[in-house]
Amino acid sequence: MKKIIIGDRIVKTFGEGDEKRNVLDGVSAYINEGEFVAVMGPSGSGKSTLMFALSGTDGIDGGKVVVDGRDLSEMGENELADLRRTEMGFVFQQPTMLKTLNILDNIILPSMRGSRKNAAAITKKARALMRRVGIAELENRDITQVSGGQLQRAGICRALMNSPKIIFGDEPTGALNSSSAQGIMDLFTEINAEGTAVMLVTHDAKVAARTERIMFMRDGAIVSELQLPKFDGTGMDGRVEKVTMKMREIGI
Ligand SMILES: Nc1ncnc2c1ncn2[C@@H]1O[C@H](COP(=O)(O)OP(=O)(O)OP(=O)(O)O)[C@@H](O)[C@H]1O
Numbered sequence: 001m002k003k004i005i006i007g008d009r010i011v012k013t014f015g016e017g018d019e020k021r022n023v024l025d026g027v028s029a030y031i032n033e034g035e036f037v038a039v040m041g042p043s044g045s046g047k048s049t050l051m052f053a054l055s056g057t058d059g060i061d062g063g064k065v066v067v068d069g070r071d072l073s074e075m076g077e078n079e080l081a082d083l084r085r086t087e088m089g090f091v092f093q094q095p096t097m098l099k100t101l102n103i104l105d106n107i108i109l110p111s112m113r114g115s116r117k118n119a120a121a122i123t124k125k126a127r128a129l130m131r132r133v134g135i136a137e138l139e140n141r142d143i144t145q146v147s148g149g150q151l152q153r154a155g156i157c158r159a160l161m162n163s164p165k166i167i168f169g170d171e172p173t174g175a176l177n178s179s180s181a182q183g184i185m186d187l188f189t190e191i192n193a194e195g196t197a198v199m200l201v202t203h204d205a206k207v208a209a210r211t212e213r214i215m216f217m218r219d220g221a222i223v224s225e226l227q228l229p230k231f232d233g234t235g236m237d238g239r240v241e242k243v244t245m246k247m248r249e250i251g252i
Pocket residue numbers: 014015023041042043044045046047048049050
């Protein structure tokens with residue numbers, strides 16, 4: 001199985017002097033092409049920091065990160081920004097969208113950078129994605145005129161605009177009620193089934209149970225992993241049970 005991302009003994013330090021501490025303390029982690037993974041762990045254990053390190057969003061203080069065969073430390077800032085824009089998509093708990101633009105324009109904005117010529121093709125792609133995630137009729141709405149679940153669907157469209165190889169989600173269902181959350185997880189499951197790798201940071205056993213490998217973190221280290229079969233739409237109760245048992249076993 002080809003690894004799309006390899007993190008090798010990553011160290012990330014925050015603070016100065018006596019306050020200085022390793023938030024990631026030599027963490028090695030990988031993501032296979034097309035894999036669906038989750039990262040769980042107590043608040044402050046380093047989950048988001050790991051995600052930002054593996055995606056090249058933040059620099060690291062030790063170890064290395066290799067994405068698609070390229071060592072991020074050897075890449076210039078522009079090259080790194082290009083890699084992130086073309087190969088990665090990002091979904092956050094609260095999609096950061098501009099209040100002055102409607103939903104469609106928010107989705108296409110990042111893709112427009114440097115490529116105005118292709119505006120028609122970009123708009124066409126955004127509309128196709130919006131149809132696909134069930135928000136086609138909302139394109140002219142302001143971001144304040146849609147529900148949290150609909151806004152997150154728009155966030156997912158935006159993340160998919162450049163057909164990334166991997167989507168990173170930091171608590172993407174964290175602000176949603178359980179039925180909206182389930183709809184968003186159905187969408188991630190579909191996106192993954194089509195071949196896009198997905199890495200989600202989550203506190204929610206039901207979210208993690210959709211994935212095929214869960215990394216459990218504590219105090220800046222991966223302390224355990226749980227492997228599950230790829231989700232085929234069945235056996236959710238048993239999967240959640242396995243995740244919660246593991247969480248109990250390692251005390252998180
Ligand atoms: N920019 C920063 N400057 C200083 N400390 C930071 C910074 N970002 C994160 N930290 C600290 O690093 C630790 C890990 O943070 P991180 O956000 O990765 O944890 P997490 O496991 O994702 O937590 P949560 O579940 O609460 O989101 C925390 O103690 C946090 O306070």
